Amino acid sequence: MKAIFFKSSPSPTRMTPPASPLHLTFSESLMEENIEAAELIITKWDSPSDNHSSSSNASLFSDENREEAKQYLSSVKGLQKAMQYLVSHQASSEKLVRAQALMQTAMKRLEKEFYQIFKSFRFYLDPESFSAHSSSSRPSASRSSFSDLEEDESENESRDENDSIPGAQRVSLTPVEDLRAIAEAMIKAGYAKECIKIYKIIRKSFVDEALHGLGVDRTLNLQKVQKMDWEVLEVKIRNWLHAVKVAVKTLFPGERILSDQVFSIAPAMGESCFAEISKEGALALFEFPENVAKCKKTPEKMFRFLDLYEAVSNLWPEVESMFNSESTSTLRSTAVNSLIKLGDAVRTMLTSFETAIQKEPSKSTVPGGGIHPLTRYVMNYISFLADYTEVLSDIVADWPLTIPSPLPEPFFGSPDNEESISSPVSVRLAWLILLMLCKLDGKAAMYKDVSLSYLFLANNLQYVVGKVRQSNLKILLGDEWVTKHELKVKQYCSNYERMGWSKVLASLPENPTAEIPVDQVKDHFRNFNLAFEETYTKQTSWVVPDPGLRDDIKISLARRIVPIYKEFYETYGGMHLRKEIWVESLVRYTPDDLGNYWSDLLNGSGSSGSVSSSSSRGGRSR
Incomplete structure (x- = not known):
């Protein structure tokens, strides 16, 4: 108290004119009025009275008591001015002792109100809803803590169904205004330590609970990660990918905004509170990918490692911006180390994959x-x-x-x-x-x-x-x-066509319409039958899985063989051999037969294993 309210006496080398008796009387009267006004309302809210039988349990900052809340904060401000005056002019006055006691009572009440607002408006102060507000909707430091706030149109927007942090869909900024007003009063009165302590305890509890709800296991250290079966760890990774996005996009930004607004009068305090609240949970969050990167590295794990790297990399701008103070430098370093370790792991797995192909x-x-x-x-x-x-x-x-x-x-x-x-x-x-x-x-x-x-x-x-x-x-x-x-x-x-069907092509004459002796004609048909049956039988078990490629090959084969065979068949297959009684066994295939056989080629069926011949006039039965 002395450090805040008691000021050193004027320097002896500096002459100050004595205050006039009239001025002292007026100031004393004003300070006395401040103390009496403060005593009236502070005492009222400190113990039951006829008009307020449950004032110790009622909320000073409820809607029905909002005018009294204004008076309460105003009286605290007036009490502070009175104490400053008394320290300067009547340091040994009993009035100063009385004012100090009232101030302590008021601070205890404000501490209680500070806690109750957080407790009562837990869901209204949900980071998911709070961080959704644009900067234009945030209350400015100069705005009255009890001004009528216009509803933010963005409050009606629907929540992301995937976000798992509970909270109200609409946010009232009034509780934030009240918290900021209380924090401002306590800080100015020298009770910053008490205010910050309450704030840290409540909000850290909320952040820890939110992270737990997102599935973040803060006990999951390197040893536990390395001992996990890959299937179990893979589930943990998928859960982490969701959790880190919600935490970095919603949870931590909401806490940052809230601390900045509540402690707008003292930004350094807001930064300190945010760092203390988020540091432990964020550290556990960003250490996880680094621990995974230290596990055994095999090619099949590659894609989960890439997912982790991508998540940290994509969120890095938010991480760097949000945790930009010296007190949160460890968090930035942890995130960067995760990227480095994951990158090293991916390079190791790429090398392993390359080696696996070669070997x-x-x-x-x-x-x-x-x-x-x-x-x-x-x-x-x-x-x-x-x-x-x-x-x-x-x-x-x-x-x-x-x-x-x-x-x-x-x-x-x-x-x-x-x-x-x-x-x-x-x-x-x-x-x-x-x-x-x-x-x-x-x-x-x-x-x-x-x-x-x-x-x-x-x-x-x-x-x-x-x-x-x-x-x-x-x-x-x-x-x-x-x-x-x-x-x-x-x-x-x-x-394939050239090598696989060379015997079939070689069995036919180079010029199928040229004059050829009957014996040679017979030899060509015999050789064609043998070559075609041998080639077809062998290739019934061969396969071309791609339908388009299979059709292209069949079409190409047909264009190579069928025109030549057709000309030869039409020239010699009937007229020249018609008198032979065994002509049907010699001329086994019509040009249409070849097309029918090729329709089943390269399907990999291998069912027939041989070619069933048909008459020259018949065609293959389907």
């Missing part, structure tokens, strides 16, 4: 030349990575790709082309695809039939191109990359 141990071939599991796994993985382009750009920006030799132009395009792959993310993903394709080349060589090797390569590269087209990889790799690889698919298909 994939499978030596078995895929039946029918279909899609290899490695192709599916790698392309699904990489297409998911492409959804995190912005995050990966941050992570790999300063992490150059090291390869034994420059990548071939078909994978990266011409340096002079505007569509050439150039971003660090594009380069790295193109490199992973190239590693996989090189691995597939080795697997293709395991097939004993060369034509099946080409079909395998066509199938798998078609799958790769399809995944690129259907995902963000198309944006990263560009149209030129897609076009070049589509041409590569066509080349593989052409090689």
Whole structure:
């Protein structure tokens, strides 16, 4: 009290004229009136009276007592002026002792009111609702604490259904005005410590309860995280992703606004309160991703690590702005460390993924030349990575790709082309695809039939191109990359047709309409029958999963073989061999038969295992 109200006597070197008796009498009279007015209302609200039988329990700041609340705060202000006057002129006066006692009583009452307002208007002071107010709706420091406030139109806006902090949909700013008025009175009277203590206890309890409701486990330290099964930890991560968004977007901003407004007379106190209230909970929140980043790193965990990195990165502007004081620097450092550790973890997992592709141990071939599991796994993985382009750009920006030799132009395009792959993310993903394709080349060589090797390569590269087209990889790799690889698919298909059906084509004459001896005609039909049946039977178990590619191959085969066979059949199949009694066994297929057989080709059914011949006039039964 002395430190606040008792002022040092004037310097002896400084001469002050004596106050006139009239002035002293007037001032004393005024101060006496202030003390008496204060005593009247302070005493009234300190103990029961005839007019106010429950004043000790009633709220001074309720709607029905709002006029008395004005008088109460005004009397405290007048009492403070009286005490300052008495300290200067009558330091030993009994009036000063009386005024000090009244001030202590008043402060106790205001402490109680401060607590009751927080308790009574718990939901009105919910950070979710409070932080939704625009800066224009916040009460200014100069506004009267008891002025009539216009309703904020934004109070009627519906809440976000996903936010899990309870609270009212409409917010009254009157409680905040009252809290600020009480805080201002207590601070000016030298009771800042008591005011701040109540504020911290109540609001910290609210923040802790809100974080608990969001599922934030403050006991989840590094040791516990590392011992968790991945399935359990993954659930924790998903919950954290929701909790951190609500906390940073709603909970902490609401608390920041509330503390700034309640302690608008003393911003440093408001900052101190906010730091004390939020620090422990925020620290637990931001330590979680850092602890996860220290767990065992395997490629299948990559996407949850990227989710964590993305969440912290996206919220960083709010974190940096909200926790911008020296007292909250630890929170900023923790958030930054989480980004660093998560980035390191992602780079480690990318390296592990690259190594896994290179060391994939499978030596078995895929039946029918279909899609290899490695192709599916790698392309699904990489297409998911492409959804995190912005995050990966941050992570790999300063992490150059090291390869034994420059990548071939078909994978990266011409340096002079505007569509050439150039971003660090594009380069790295193109490199992973190239590693996989090189691995597939080795697997293709395991097939004993060369034509099946080409079909395998066509199938798998078609799958790769399809995944690129259907995902963000198309944006990263560009149209030129897609076009070049589509041409590569066509080349593989052409090689398959040429190698797989070479015997069938070789069995037919180069010029099917030229004059040919009957014996040679018979040989051509016999050779065609054998070559076609052998090739078809072998390829009934082969497969082309992509319907479009399968149709293209069938159409291409038909254009290669059917026109030649049709001309030969029409020239020699009837007229020249009509006299032979075994002509039907020699000419087994009509041109239409070939089309019917090809309709079931490359479906991977392998059901027949052989070709059922039909008469030259009949056609294959369907």
